[in-house]
Amino acid sequence: MTIALNIRLDYDNFNLVSQEQIPLKGITGILGHSGSGKTSLLRIIAGLNANASGTVKFADTTLQNTDKNIFIKSERRNIGFVFQDARLFPHLDVWGNLQFAAKRCQSSRITIDEVISLTQIEHLQSRHIGRLSAGEKQRVALARAILAEPKLLLLDEPLSALDNKARSKMVELLRNINLRLDLPMLYVSHSVVEIQQLADNVLVMENGKVIQRGHVHQVINQLHESVTSSQTIQTSLSLKIQQHLPNFGLTQLGFINAQPGNPRLYANVVNKDINSHLRCYILATDISIVLQKPEETSVINNLHGVINNIQRLSRNSAQITVNACEQDFLVKLTRYSVEKLKLDIGKSVFIQFKANAIRSY
Numbered sequence: 001m002t003i004a005l006n007i008r009l010d011y012d013n014f015n016l017v018s019q020e021q022i023p024l025k026g027i028t029g030i031l032g033h034s035g036s037g038k039t040s041l042l043r044i045i046a047g048l049n050a051n052a053s054g055t056v057k058f059a060d061t062t063l064q065n066t067d068k069n070i071f072i073k074s075e076r077r078n079i080g081f082v083f084q085d086a087r088l089f090p091h092l093d094v095w096g097n098l099q100f101a102a103k104r105c106q107s108s109r110i111t112i113d114e115v116i117s118l119t120q121i122e123h124l125q126s127r128h129i130g131r132l133s134a135g136e137k138q139r140v141a142l143a144r145a146i147l148a149e150p151k152l153l154l155l156d157e158p159l160s161a162l163d164n165k166a167r168s169k170m171v172e173l174l175r176n177i178n179l180r181l182d183l184p185m186l187y188v189s190h191s192v193v194e195i196q197q198l199a200d201n202v203l204v205m206e207n208g209k210v211i212q213r214g215h216v217h218q219v220i221n222q223l224h225e226s227v228t229s230s231q232t233i234q235t236s237l238s239l240k241i242q243q244h245l246p247n248f249g250l251t252q253l254g255f256i257n258a259q260p261g262n263p264r265l266y267a268n269v270v271n272k273d274i275n276s277h278l279r280c281y282i283l284a285t286d287i288s289i290v291l292q293k294p295e296e297t298s299v300i301n302n303l304h305g306v307i308n309n310i311q312r313l314s315r316n317s318a319q320i321t322v323n324a325c326e327q328d329f330l331v332k333l334t335r336y337s338v339e340k341l342k343l344d345i346g347k348s349v350f351i352q353f354k355a356n357a358i359r360s361y
């Protein structure tokens with residue numbers, strides 16, 4: 001199933017042009033700076049922007065074809081939408097908000113109780129909307145959207161008002177809902193970390209155009225510097241949980257396609273089952289490079305690799321790509337260190353990073 005777009009939207013100071021086939025499998029993240037056109041793109045797909053011209057096809061259904069004067073109204077598109085600000089009915093309690101959605105929904109592939117349980121709002125049912133936290137409101141908005149049994153769910157920065165704890169809970173919840181209901185999602189955010197933790201595939205937007213697309217790790221590891229700040233350049237990867245070392249507060253991890261002899265990595269204890277995959281990232285500023293094999297060091301993660309790219313970031317800093325165990329690691333160094341260590345493409349080096357450099361939500 002895909003969304004096929006061939007559209008154009010012109011405002012006085014902004015033009016969006018997109019010819020895109022978006023495969024609707026799992027969660028597709030749409031990443032980009034403020035003003036790059038992410039919300040406009042979602043609104044066109046949802047049928048909330050009649051000013052756009054061109055064609056929008058959802059699987060075999062034409063939702064819009066300007067030449068043929070076709071425009072299926074938003075409420076008939078079978079597409080759900082969760083906004084940044086939840087947009088619940090303020091005069092109703094949680095149950096009232098859910099009932100409203102359930103009444104409008106025709107089939108019953110999922111019951112209201114199942115949705116309440118999936119979104120973890122059992123204890124909130126009689127609560128008035130005005131007495132919910134931002135995270136709770138988002139979970140109710142999500143429940144309401146799911147109850148309408150959409151074929152596609154669009155989410156526009158739904159986590160932006162949440163703190164880190166609520167955010168990580170929502171990320172887990174969205175993944176769970178995506179798997180349990182097999183409900184494809186398009187998820188807009190300007191946060192690289194949020195997209196890294198949630199999306200399977202990513203589109204990157206800039207100035208009203210999609211400039212990058214692909215699998216989450218591949219896109220994030222090659223993010224254009226105009227999209228990411230040099231502070232958030234990161235290696236995005238998935239690792240396999242090998243064993244927990246509770247006495248040390250550590251978890252041992254392996255590369256997914258590990259070859260015999262590949263070293264293990266260590267992260268601060270991760271609450272996940274053995275053999276499951278941990279989606280994680282390592283900031284480029286958290287990795288350092290040494291020329292000799294470190295023998296006596298407190299830095300727990302040490303990998304041998306070869307430099308395959310050096311890219312200048314600013315007058316005084318550079319991004320070095322080191323391939324180790326068939327994985328590219330991005331490292332940010334000062335130009336002083338690059339010159340001092342005489343780093344060059346093809347040079348054999350060791351990279352080092354601490355356990356707490358392996359991050360996840």
Ligand SMILES: Nc1ncnc2c1ncn2[C@@H]1O[C@H](COP(=O)(O)OP(=O)(O)OP(=O)(O)O)[C@@H](O)[C@H]1O
Pocket residue numbers: 011012013014032033034035036037038039040041190
């Ligand atoms: N109704 C409108 N009339 C004129 N210009 C608009 C309108 N809606 C959006 N724009 C402009 O279109 C551009 C893209 O806006 P859009 O909301 O799609 O960006 P975005 O990437 O979602 O940004 P953010 O992350 O801040 O939500 C912006 O420059 C915005 O000012």
